[in-house]
Amino acid sequence: MSSLPSRPRASLSLPTLLSLVALFTMLAGLALAPTLVAQGQANRTGKQIYDAACAACHGPDGRGMPQSTVGFTVPVADFTPCTFNTREPSGDWAAIVHDGGPVRAFDRLMPAFGEALTWDEIEKVVAYIKGFCADKAWPRxxxxxxxxxxxxxxxxxxxxxxxxxxxxxxxxxxxxxxxxxxxxxxxxxxxxxxxxxxxxxxxxxxxxxxxxxxxxxxxxxxxxxxxxxxxxxxxxxxxxxxxxxxxxxxxxxxxxxxxxxxxxxxxxxxxxxxxxxxxxxxxxxxxxxxxxxxxxxxxxxxxxxxxxxxxxxxxxxxxxxxxxxxxxxxxxx
Known part of the structure; x- marks a missing residue:
C-alpha cells in the first residue's frame, strides 16, 4: 500500500514574521483607538472641557465673547456675576448643556451637547462654570x-x-x-x-x-x-x-x-x-x-x-x- 504524499511545511523568514507582528500590532491599536480616546476624554478636567466646548462663545474667562467674534446678535451669558451664577441649581445648568437653550426657555443658539459629552463631563464643566463666582458668601x-x-x-x-x-x-x-x-x-x-x-x-x-x-x-x-x-x-x-x-x-x-x-x-x-x-x-x-x-x-x-x-x-x-x-x-x- 502506497503512502500518501506528505503536506509541505510553510516556512516564514524572520523579516516576514516581524512584518506580520507589526501589522497585527497596528490593527490592534486601531481597534482600541476609540476606547483610548474615550478614556482620555473621561479624564479631562472641567476647564479642559470648557475650553474645548464653551470658550469659543462664552470666552476663556466666562464673560462672553463680543458680537464681532461670535457672529450673532443674541447676548452671550456672562457667568461671572454671582447673582446670576448661583441663582439656579446645577441641575438646571446641566439640562441646558445636555439639551440646549430651549429646554429652559433660552435661545436656540445655545446648542445641545448631550451627544458630544458624557454625563460625567457635563457635571465637570458645570462645576467649573459655577467656579466663575469666586465669592462663597452666595448661597447656591x-x-x-x-x-x-x-x-x-x-x-x-x-x-x-x-x-x-x-x-x-x-x-x-x-x-x-x-x-x-x-x-x-x-x-x-x-x-x-x-x-x-x-x-x-x-x-x-x-x-x-x-x-x-x-x-x-x-x-x-x-x-x-x-x-x-x-x-x-x-x-x-x-x-x-x-x-x-x-x-x-x-x-x-x-x-x-x-x-x-x-x-x-x-x-x-x-x-x-x-x-x-x-x-x-x-x-x-x-x-x-x-x-x-x-x-x-x-x-x-x-x-x-x-x-x-x-x-x-x-x-x-x-x-x-x-x-x-x-x-x-x-x-x-
Whole structure:
C-alpha cells in the first residue's frame, strides 16, 4: 500500500514574521483607538472641557465673547456675576448643556451637547462654570427649596409672587397677596407684602380693600452646599393699613421676628422649618409663638422636565398666656 504524499511545511523568514507582528500590532491599536480616546476624554478636567466646548462663545474667562467674534446678535451669558451664577441649581445648568437653550426657555443658539459629552463631563464643566463666582458668601440655588404655603423659606429670593385663597365657609371671602422680594448683596433680602381681600359682610354685602401691609428683611447667616443646609434670621413689621371695621386689618402694628431653616433630604426630599413670635404693640393682645414645618419631595418629568413638589405642613400657634392651649393644624400642599 502506497503512502500518501506528505503536506509541505510553510516556512516564514524572520523579516516576514516581524512584518506580520507589526501589522497585527497596528490593527490592534486601531481597534482600541476609540476606547483610548474615550478614556482620555473621561479624564479631562472641567476647564479642559470648557475650553474645548464653551470658550469659543462664552470666552476663556466666562464673560462672553463680543458680537464681532461670535457672529450673532443674541447676548452671550456672562457667568461671572454671582447673582446670576448661583441663582439656579446645577441641575438646571446641566439640562441646558445636555439639551440646549430651549429646554429652559433660552435661545436656540445655545446648542445641545448631550451627544458630544458624557454625563460625567457635563457635571465637570458645570462645576467649573459655577467656579466663575469666586465669592462663597452666595448661597447656591440647590438650597432654594420649593415654596410652601405658610412656612417661610430660608433662601433669600428675588421674585414677585401672587397668592390667592378662597374661604367657602361663613359668608365667603377671597384673600390675595402680592409679595415682592428683592435680594441685595450675597445673603440679604427685603420684602413687601400687600394683602387684598374681598369679603361678603352680612350688613352691606361684598366689599374689598387692602389689608395690613408687611415690610420684611431676611439674612442667610449660614449655608453649606455639601450638607444641604441653610439658616436665616428674619423679621417683619405688619402695619395697620387695613380697615379694622370692615375686617381688613387688626388696627395695630405687629412685630414678627423669626428664624428659617432648610435641609435637603435624600432622593430629592426637603425639610423646612420656621419659628418665631408675633409681638403686637397693642398690649391688650397677647404675644404669640409660632412654629411651622414643611416636608416634601420633588418629582421631575423625565430627567429635565417640569418638577412637581408635593408637601405637607404642620402648623402650631400658642398665645403666651397661662392656660392657653397650643393650636395645631395640618396643611397639605
Amino acid at each position: 440655588g440647590e438650597l432654594n427649596f420649593p415654596r410652601a404655603i405658610a412656612t417661610e423659606k430660608a433662601y433669600p429670593e428675588d421674585e414677585a409672587v401672587i397668592t390667592s385663597s378662597i374661604l367657602m365657609g361663613g359668608n365667603g371671602s377671597a384673600a390675595n397677596k402680592f409679595i415682592y422680594e428683592h435680594r441685595f448683596g450675597a445673603r440679604n433680602q427685603c420684602e413687601v407684602i400687600v394683602p387684598y381681600t374681598m369679603a361678603n359682610r352680612p350688613v352691606d354685602g361684598w366689599s374689598s380693600g387692602i389689608g395690613d401691609v408687611a415690610l420684611g428683611a431676611k439674612r442667610a447667616v449660614y449655608h453649606d452646599l455639601a450638607s444641604g443646609r441653610i439658616l436665616s434670621v428674619a423679621g417683619e413689621v405688619v402695619l395697620p393699613t387695613g380697615n379694622r371695621e370692615r375686617g381688613f386689618g387688626k388696627g395695630y402694628t405687629v412685630f414678627e421676628p423669626f428664624v428659617s431653616f432648610g435641609q435637603a433630604l435624600p432622593s430629592d426630599g426637603f425639610f423646612q422649618f420656621q419659628g418665631g413670635m408675633e409681638i403686637p404693640t397693642d398690649r391688650d393682645h397677647a404675644d404669640e409663638a409660632f412654629w411651622r414645618i414643611a416636608v416634601g419631595k420633588s418629582f421631575a418629568r423625565g430627567r429635565f422636565g417640569r418638577t412637581w413638589s408635593p408637601m405637607v405642613e404642620l402648623l402650631a400657634v400658642k398665645e403666651l398666656e397661662e392656660g392657653v392651649a397650643t393650636q395645631w393644624d395640618v396643611l397639605p400642599g
